[in-house]
Amino acid sequence: MLVGYARTSTVEQEAGLEAQLRDLKAAGCERIFSEQRSSVTERPELDEALRFLREGDKLVVTKLDRLGRNVRSVAELADSLHSRKVGLCILQFGSETLDTTGSTGRLMLNVLAAIAQFEREIMLERQAEGIAKAKAENRYKGRKPTARAKADEVVALFRDGKRVSDIVKLTGVGRGSVYRALEAAGLHKPTSSPA
Known part of the structure; x- marks a missing residue:
């Protein structure tokens, strides 16, 4: 098969x-x-x-x-x-x-x-060189923060009853970022480990 x-x-x-x-x-x-x-x-x-x-x-x-x-x-x-x-x-x-x-x-x-x-390694080296040059010339803007841009979508999906694993799949945002967005919206409390 x-x-x-x-x-x-x-x-x-x-x-x-x-x-x-x-x-x-x-x-x-x-x-x-x-x-x-x-x-x-x-x-x-x-x-x-x-x-x-x-x-x-x-x-x-x-x-x-x-x-x-x-x-x-x-x-x-x-x-x-x-x-x-x-x-x-x-x-x-x-x-x-x-x-x-x-x-x-x-x-x-x-x-x-x-x-x-x-x-891939050559491409990453060239990319790093380009970023360093742009930073030296004060032209570097950095990558747009995807997780923050999708925080509202993450919260809306959670409120619609979606599980965190489903939200990760639907948005492409990492699990940790999903939890941070939910915590910032007051929908998830961080778990504390005993000292």
């Missing part, structure tokens, strides 16, 4: 998620798990997809970076799948599809994951 997994980092990336879902369906995925969460946070839908997979199945993603941001995390995931006799298929490598059910596919996965991590 082909099992798809689609992910975007934020809820604002709706078009990207829709494109992934379209491509996974076109690839023949019978079951698709999707979420809008950063790869550095918990990913419950990926965890659910991994639990769902059985021997002989293949996990299908559109791009390597949907699974993780570094070589180690992608390699650990691929090794875990391989040990369970589950394949990994990545659709978008130019016109080719990368399938890790063979040794060549696993080798290519490691090489491409290393290149992807290298590219």
Whole structure:
């Protein structure tokens, strides 16, 4: 069985998620798990997809970076799948599809994951250089605070009876930020741990 997994980092990336879902369906995925969460946070839908997979199945993603941001995390995931006799298929490598059910596919996965991590690190270095230059020129504004901008939406959803985990999924705001917004609105009291 082909099992798809689609992910975007934020809820604002709706078009990207829709494109992934379209491509996974076109690839023949019978079951698709999707979420809008950063790869550095918990990913419950990926965890659910991994639990769902059985021997002989293949996990299908559109791009390597949907699974993780570094070589180690992608390699650990691929090794875990391989040990369970589950394949990994990545659709978008130019016109080719990368399938890790063979040794060549696993080798290519490691090489491409290393290149992807290298590219990301280079991009982050350039970004840091740009931010430092902008700060030196007093032009740096910083990132718009997403959680604060969505505080009213968080409170409204909570008042409508939504659970915190649902609010996190719907808004893309982190769990801690949801609790802070609720606390600021007087709807949640912080728990104190005994000293």
